[in-house]
Amino acid sequence: MEKYAIGVDIGGTTVKLGLFDTQGQAAERWEIPTVKEDGGARILPEIAQSIKDKLNSLHLTEADILGVGVGAPGPVDAEGTVHKAVNLGWDVFNIPQALRKYLDLPVKAANDANVAAFGEMWQGGGKGHANIVAVTLGTGVGGGIIVNGSILTGATGAGGEIGHIHIEDNETEPCGCKNYGCLEQYASATGVVRLARRRLAQDQEPSVLRSRGELSAKAVWDAVKAQDGVAIRIAEQFGEYLGKGLAAVAAVANPEVFVIGGGVSKAGEILFDYIRPAYEKYVFQGCRDAQFALATLGNDAGIFGAAGMIINE
Amino acid sequence: MEKYAIGVDIGGTTVKLGLFDTQGQAAERWEIPTVKEDGGARILPEIAQSIKDKLNSLHLTEADILGVGVGAPGPVDAEGTVHKAVNLGWDVFNIPQALRKYLDLPVKAANDANVAAFGEMWQGGGKGHANIVAVTLGTGVGGGIIVNGSILTGATGAGGEIGHIHIEDNETEPCGCKNYGCLEQYASATGVVRLARRRLAQDQEPSVLRSRGELSAKAVWDAVKAQDGVAIRIAEQFGEYLGKGLAAVAAVANPEVFVIGGGVSKAGEILFDYIRPAYEKYVFQGCRDAQFALATLGNDAGIFGAAGMIINE
Numbered sequence: 039m040e041k042y043a044i045g046v047d048i049g050g051t052t053v054k055l056g057l058f059d060t061q062g063q064a065a066e067r068w069e070i071p072t073v074k075e076d077g078g079a080r081i082l083p084e085i086a087q088s089i090k091d092k093l094n095s096l097h098l099t100e101a102d103i104l105g106v107g108v109g110a111p112g113p114v115d116a117e118g119t120v121h122k123a124v125n126l127g128w129d130v131f132n133i134p135q136a137l138r139k140y141l142d143l144p145v146k147a148a149n150d151a152n153v154a155a156f157g158e159m160w161q162g163g164g165k166g167h168a169n170i171v172a173v174t175l176g177t178g179v180g181g182g183i184i185v186n187g188s189i190l191t192g193a194t195g196a197g198g199e200i201g202h203i204h205i206e207d208n209e210t211e212p213c214g215c216k217n218y219g220c221l222e223q224y225a226s227a228t229g230v231v232r233l234a235r236r237r238l239a240q241d242q243e244p245s246v247l248r249s250r251g252e253l254s255a256k257a258v259w260d261a262v263k264a265q266d267g268v269a270i271r272i273a274e275q276f277g278e279y280l281g282k283g284l285a286a287v288a289a290v291a292n293p294e295v296f297v298i299g300g301g302v303s304k305a306g307e308i309l310f311d312y313i314r315p316a317y318e319k320y321v322f323q324g325c326r327d328a329q330f331a332l333a334t335l336g337n338d339a340g341i342f343g344a345a346g347m348i349i350n351e
Numbered sequence: 352m353e354k355y356a357i358g359v360d361i362g363g364t365t366v367k368l369g370l371f372d373t374q375g376q377a378a379e380r381w382e383i384p385t386v387k388e389d390g391g392a393r394i395l396p397e398i399a400q401s402i403k404d405k406l407n408s409l410h411l412t413e414a415d416i417l418g419v420g421v422g423a424p425g426p427v428d429a430e431g432t433v434h435k436a437v438n439l440g441w442d443v444f445n446i447p448q449a450l451r452k453y454l455d456l457p458v459k460a461a462n463d464a465n466v467a468a469f470g471e472m473w474q475g476g477g478k479g480h481a482n483i484v485a486v487t488l489g490t491g492v493g494g495g496i497i498v499n500g501s502i503l504t505g506a507t508g509a510g511g512e513i514g515h516i517h518i519e520d521n522e523t524e525p526c527g528c529k530n531y532g533c534l535e536q537y538a539s540a541t542g543v544v545r546l547a548r549r550r551l552a553q554d555q556e557p558s559v560l561r562s563r564g565e566l567s568a569k570a571v572w573d574a575v576k577a578q579d580g581v582a583i584r585i586a587e588q589f590g591e592y593l594g595k596g597l598a599a600v601a602a603v604a605n606p607e608v609f610v611i612g613g614g615v616s617k618a619g620e621i622l623f624d625y626i627r628p629a630y631e632k633y634v635f636q637g638c639r640d641a642q643f644a645l646a647t648l649g650n651d652a653g654i655f656g657a658a659g660m661i662i663n664e
Contacts, residue, residue: 113637116499169506183603185505186429190498192605193482196637197498203599204633215636286516290496290603292505320517323528324426324509 042098043348044106044143045157046085047150047340048072050125053085056341057092060104060349062161066092067341078127086140105144107344108133109153113195118147121195146347150340152189152198155182155297157343160350162335163297171293172333173200173284175302178214179222179229183291187350190291201226203283224279227301230255234272243268259305273312281316288317288325299333307332355411356661357419357456358470359398360463360653361385363438366398369654370405373417373662375474379405380654391440399453418457420657421446422466426508431460434508459660463653465502465511468495468610470656473663475648476610484606485646486513486597488615491527492535492542496604500663503604514539516596537592540614543568547585556581572618586625594629601630601638612646620645 040059047054049072057066070088073080089106093099110133112123118134133147148156155164155172164170168187174180179201183190190197201222202215209219211232223229231253238247245268246261247253261269284296298309310330318326335342353372360367362385370379383401386393402419406412423446425436431447446460461469468477468485477483481500487493492514496503503510514535515528522532524545536542544566551560558581559574560566574582597609611622623643631639648655 167506181603185498185503185510186501188499190503190604192498192638193607193641194605194637196601196635197603197605199602199605199635199637202635203602204595217633217635282517286599287603288509289512289516290494290510290600291503292507292510292512294506320530322509322512322515322530324507324512325505328506 039102041104042102043104043345044089045341045343045345046106046108047153047344048081048085048108048110048126049150050111053081054337054341055085055088055092056338056345057096058342058345058349062342062346062349064338064341066096067338068092072126074127077129078123081126082133082137083140086137089141100141100143103143105146105348106137106141107153107347108137108145108147109150109340109344110147111150114147114149114191115195116191118145120147144348148189148191148347149195151180152182152191153343153347154299154335154339155184155198155343156189156346157335157339157341158297158299158333159184159187160346161342162339163299163331163333164295167294169291169293170295170297171198171200171284171287171291172297172299174300175226175298176300177227179226180300181287183293185291189347200283200287203286205279205283221279221283225276225283225302227255230258230272230276230302233275234258237268237272237275245269255302256304259302259308262305263308277312278316281313282320284313285317285320285322285325288328289322292325293328295329295331297331297333299336299339303332352415354417355415356417356658357402358654358656358658359419359421360466360657361394361398361421361423361439362463363424366394367650367654368398368401368405369651369658370409371655371658371662375655375659375662377651377654379409380651381405385439387440390442391436394439395446395450396453399450402454413454413456416456418459418661419450419454420466420660421450421458421460422463422653422657423460424463427460427462427504428508429504431458433460457661461502461504461660462508464493465495465504466656466660467612467652468497468511468656469502469659470648470652470654471610471612471646472497472500473659474655475652476612476644476646477608480607482604482606483608483610484511484513484597484600484604485610485612487613487646488539488611489613490540492539493613494600496606498604502660513596513600516599518592518596534592534596538589538596538615540568543571543585543589543615546588547571547582550581550585550588558582568615569617572615572621575618576621590625591629594626595633597626598630598633598635598638601641602635605638606641608642608644610644610646612649612652616645
C-alpha cells in the first residue's frame with residue numbers, strides 16, 4: 039500500500055498544502071487562506087481540518103499518511119518550537135505538539151526558508167546532493183543550509199540567515215534588521231534596485247535604464263542581457279557582493295552546491311557569470327569547486343521540503 | 352565491565368593517544384613519534400602496534416574497546432577519506448579502512464581541527480552545548496563547527512575553515528592560502544604581530560611595545576593588560592576583525608557558544624572585551640546571545656574529541 043506525506047507551508051496570506059508519495063511526486067496540491075485573527079490561534083486547527091477533508095475526499099485515512107511536515111515563517115528550533123512568528127501573530131509554542139491536538143499523526147516543523155532548502159535538496163536544484171546552501175534572492179535574501187541531509191537549524195533557529203552577513207562597511211542606510219551593510223541590502227531584488235539607483239545618480243552615462251519609469255531588478259537584468267554598459271556594471275557590483283558573501287558561507291558550511299532561487303533568479307544562469315568570478319576570488323581553495331544551480335521548485339519548494347522532512351530526514 | 356574508546360591525534364611530529372572511559376575520563380595518555388618516511392605509510396601501522404602494546408600492558412583486549420577515533424591534519428570527508436595531508440606525506444585514502452588492516456576495531460576519522468572542536472564540546476569549554484563553533488587562534492586561525500552534536504564536515508572536508516573568510520579588501524600581503532585579506536591574517540598570533548607592527552610604524556606614539564626586541568602576540572596582550580594605549584588600539588583592531596568574522600559565522604551556523612582556543616587565547620577572557628563589541632555590532636539579532644568561552648582542553652582537545660566521536664556521536 040502506497041504511503042504519503044503531507045507538506046504544509048504557512049505563509050502570511052495563504053497556507054499551501056501538498057500530498058506527496060515517497061518518490062517525491064505531488065499527488066495533490068491545494069491552498070487555504072491564513073486566518074490571522076485571534077493571534078493566529080485558528081491557523082493550525084484549520085490546517086488539520088483541511089487535511090482531514092482532503093483525506094476523506096481521496097478515500098485515504100490517517101493510516102495511509104506517514105506524517106505532516108510544517109514550514110513556518112519565523113525562527114523554529116530543532117524541537118519544532120517557534121519563537122515568535124510576527125507575520126502570523128504567533129508567540130512561543132511547540133508546533134508539532136499543538137498540531138497533534140487536532141491530528142493523530144507524526145509532525146515535524148521548521149523555519150520556512152530552511153524547509154524550502156530541504157525541498158530543493160530533495161527534488162529541486164540540489165537533487166542528488168546532501169550538502170547544499172539554498173539562497174533566496176527575493177525582497178530580502180534568505181538562506182537555508184542542509185548539512186549531510188539535515189537542516190542546519192542552529193541554536194535559536196537562525197541558522198542560514200545569510201542575508202544578514204555584514205558585507206559593506208560604508209553603508210549609510212539601515213537594513214530591515216537595523217544593522218548596516220548586510221548582504222541583503224545589495225543582493226536582494228530591492229538591493230539590485232538600490233545599486234542601480236546609486237549607479238545611475240553617479241554620472242550621466244547613457245543607459246536604457248534611464249528611460250524607464252520604475253526601476254526593477256528585472257529591468258536591470260534585461261538590460262544586462264541587452265549589453266547595456268551601465269547595467270553590466272551594476273551586475274558586476276551585485277556579483278561582487280554576493281560572490282564575496284557566498285565565499286564566507288562556503289568557508290563555514292563547505293556545500294557541494296549553491297541553489298539560487300527567488301525573484302532575482304528568474305534572470306537565469308547569467309547571474310552566475312557575475313557571482314562566480316567574485317566567489318572564486320575570495321573563497322578558500324578547498325571550497326572552490328562548489329557548483330551553482332538554479333532553484334527549480336519555485337513557490338512549491340516549501341511543500342516539497344515539508345513533506346520531504348517526513349519521508350527523507 | 353567498563354568499556355573504553357581510544358582517541359588518536361596525528362600531528363606533524365607526534366601522535367598523541369588517549370584511552371577514555373565513556374564518562375570522558377582519560378585513563379591513559381601517551382605519545383609516539385610521527386614517522387613520516389615512506390610517504391607516511393608507517394604512521395597507521397605504528398599507531399595500531401602502539402595501541403595493541405598499551406592494551407596488553409593494561410591487561411585489556413580489543414573486546415574492551417568500543418573503537419578508535421582519529422584526527423588527521425588535512426581535509427577528511429564524512430566517510431573518513433583524507434584528501435592529501437601534505438604534512439604527513441599522505442595522498443588520498445580511507446583512514447578507517449587502512450587502520451582496520453592492523454586493528455580489528457571500529458574506526459572513525461575526521462580533520463584534526465574538527466575533532467578538537469568535538470572534544471571541546473564533549474568535555475571542554477563547550478560542554479553542555481550541541482551547537483558550537485571552536486576557534487583556534489594559533490599560527491593560523493582554525494575552526495571546527497559542531498551542529499546538533501555532529502561535526503560539520505562539508506562537501507570536501509573544508510567545513511569550518513573560518514580562518515579564510517575574506518574580511519579586508521585593502522590587504523596587500525597574501526595569506527598562506529594565497530588569497531588576500533583572510534581573517535587569519537589579523538586574528539592569528541602572527542596576525543596580531545602584523546597588526547602591531549603596522550600600528551607601531553604609523554607614528555611615534557610611546558608604547559612599551561617599542562622597547563621590546565621581538566614582538567609577539569603575548570607581548571601585545573600583556574601590554575593591553577598594562578593599559579598601554581597603543582596596545583589597546585591594536586587589540587581593538589583585532590577585535591573588530593575577529594568579531595566581524597564571527598558575526599558572519601553566526602549568520603550561517605548560529606552556535607550557542609564560541610569556544611576560543613590556541614596560543615592567543617592564553618591572554619584569557621580579556622579577549623572577549625575586544626571581540627564582543629564588534630560581534631554585537633555586526634551580528635544578526637537572532638544570533639546575538641551566543642556565548643563566548645575559553646577552550647579548556649589545550650593540546651588534549653584532539654584525543655578527547657577523537658575518543659568522543661566513538662562514544663558520543
